[in-house]
Amino acid sequence: MKFYIFLHRKKNCRMENIKRVFYLDQIRPFIDKPIIKVLSGQRRVGKSYIMMQLSDEICIQNKDANIIFINCELEEFRQINTSKLLYTHIQSKIIKGSSNYLFIDEVQEIESFQDCLRSLLAEGVCDIYCTGSNAHILSGELATFLSGRFIEFVIHSLSYTEFLQFHKLENSQDSLIKYLLYGGMPFLIHLELTSNQVFEYIKNVYSTILLKDVVEKEKIRNISFLENLVRYIANNVGSLFSANNISKYLKSQHLKMSPQLVLNYLKGLTNAYIIHKVPRFEIGGLKIFEIGEKYYFEDLGIRNHIFGSSINSDIHKIMENAIYLNLIQSGYTVYVGKFGSKEIDFVAEKNENKIYIQSALTVIDEKTKNREFGNLMEIRDNYPKFVITLNDMIIGNDYKGIKHYNLSDFLMMPI
Numbered sequence: 001m002k003f004y005i006f007l008h009r010k011k012n013c014r015m016e017n018i019k020r021v022f023y024l025d026q027i028r029p030f031i032d033k034p035i036i037k038v039l040s041g042q043r044r045v046g047k048s049y050i051m052m053q054l055s056d057e058i059c060i061q062n063k064d065a066n067i068i069f070i071n072c073e074l075e076e077f078r079q080i081n082t083s084k085l086l087y088t089h090i091q092s093k094i095i096k097g098s099s100n101y102l103f104i105d106e107v108q109e110i111e112s113f114q115d116c117l118r119s120l121l122a123e124g125v126c127d128i129y130c131t132g133s134n135a136h137i138l139s140g141e142l143a144t145f146l147s148g149r150f151i152e153f154v155i156h157s158l159s160y161t162e163f164l165q166f167h168k169l170e171n172s173q174d175s176l177i178k179y180l181l182y183g184g185m186p187f188l189i190h191l192e193l194t195s196n197q198v199f200e201y202i203k204n205v206y207s208t209i210l211l212k213d214v215v216e217k218e219k220i221r222n223i224s225f226l227e228n229l230v231r232y233i234a235n236n237v238g239s240l241f242s243a244n245n246i247s248k249y250l251k252s253q254h255l256k257m258s259p260q261l262v263l264n265y266l267k268g269l270t271n272a273y274i275i276h277k278v279p280r281f282e283i284g285g286l287k288i289f290e291i292g293e294k295y296y297f298e299d300l301g302i303r304n305h306i307f308g309s310s311i312n313s314d315i316h317k318i319m320e321n322a323i324y325l326n327l328i329q330s331g332y333t334v335y336v337g338k339f340g341s342k343e344i345d346f347v348a349e350k351n352e353n354k355i356y357i358q359s360a361l362t363v364i365d366e367k368t369k370n371r372e373f374g375n376l377m378e379i380r381d382n383y384p385k386f387v388i389t390l391n392d393m394i395i396g397n398d399y400k401g402i403k404h405y406n407l408s409d410f411l412m413m414p415i
Helices: 021-030 047-061 083-093 113-123 135-145 160-167 173-182 186-190 195-218 223-235 243-252 259-271 300-307 315-329 366-377 407-412
Strands: 036-040 065-071 099-105 127-132 150-154 275-278 280-282 294-297 333-339 342-350 353-359 385-389 402-406
Touching: 021 036, 021 047, 021 150, 036 047, 036 135, 047 065, 047 099, 047 127, 065 083, 083 099, 083 113, 113 127, 113 135, 135 150, 135 195, 135 259, 160 173, 160 186, 160 407, 173 195, 173 300, 173 315, 173 407, 186 195, 195 223, 195 259, 195 300, 223 243, 223 259, 223 294, 223 300, 243 259, 259 275, 275 315, 275 333, 294 300, 294 315, 300 315, 315 333, 315 342, 315 353, 315 407, 342 366, 353 366, 366 385, 366 402, 385 407, 402 407
Parallel strands: 036 127, 036 150, 065 099, 099 127, 280 333, 353 385, 385 402
Antiparallel strands: 275 294, 333 342, 342 353
16 A cells, blocks of 8 residues: 655544544545545635545555645645646656545645646546635636536534534533634644633634635735724624625724625635625525625634634624534525514525524513514424524423524534
8 A cells, every 4th residue: 555645644633533424424425436526614624634534544445545645735845836736746646557546635725726636537547635725716716627527515613512522521501602612623622722722723723814815815905904894794793784784884983995895805705714604585485685694604713713702792693603503514505584574593404404593592581482483483384493592491392383492402413
């Protein structure tokens, strides 16, 4: 077995030994298939380790596997910065007559990488896997040059259940607060879960993402405005947005920016997977509204770093963001529901299944209970409906056919 690993790997690295089964199960059926496997997502959410785990599985199954692993962020590969140089390097590592597997980490760092991948795929000389941290580069370049010849798997930060597994914690109120405060960056497994250590690490990760995946890739000039925009989003997680409203707010802060520029900067942030745009969907109809979307953060720790690490005053926003993350981590496509004049926090769809969710800190008082459950009761279909609260003492979890869960229980359950 020829086994090339071009990463600094620790033999007993704890992170490598914890398998992220949800993603591995998705990717595994495509091993040895003539299609490029693309793992996309925000930097530092664990894409590299999932690729390493895939390569380990391949070596166990195929003793003659020849693994070619290129990490574009390591100094030894910095000179491979064009498609031609990439192709030449890979050809020098290919072993004829063997099963060759190519893994490229952060492929967007290589200019015109898609030309090399297209040629290698056509030649059928290796099974190809790559990761990338900018949706614009990946979707744009690959869709143009490799339409129908790649499949994308979006990797997210740790779910709550993964967070408990990684940190060897029991499900408890204390564990939930740690997750809501620090988020799901896998590398936190190497740190003490204290604000000083965690937010120092997150600060550096966020700076790298903003510089490399937003400012450089999107050619953004006004960095100060970009930072103010992210802070505004962090303060308004779960609120309905429009570019006009944001532009007006910024003008009140003596920052004059056109709605179109706001939209361009928002797109850059979503391309880097820092935030996710959630459009509004008319329940009972087919209309998706072009304005009035919501934004949520990919990682709660990054959100809290941007706007402050105390979650007490913002717990309702962070809770809603956590529910959204749980849905996309479970493979759902998520919308904000509009039903007449009423808003449904989340309408989530996967395959032919659909669920409706309302989020509230508590439904102890009758007025809130009637609003949260009442909005869902007006939807006349048989899809599951949930009200999620933070720490209500729930006796029974069914109210007129609507499920009522505490946040921690909901984040733990399969949906």
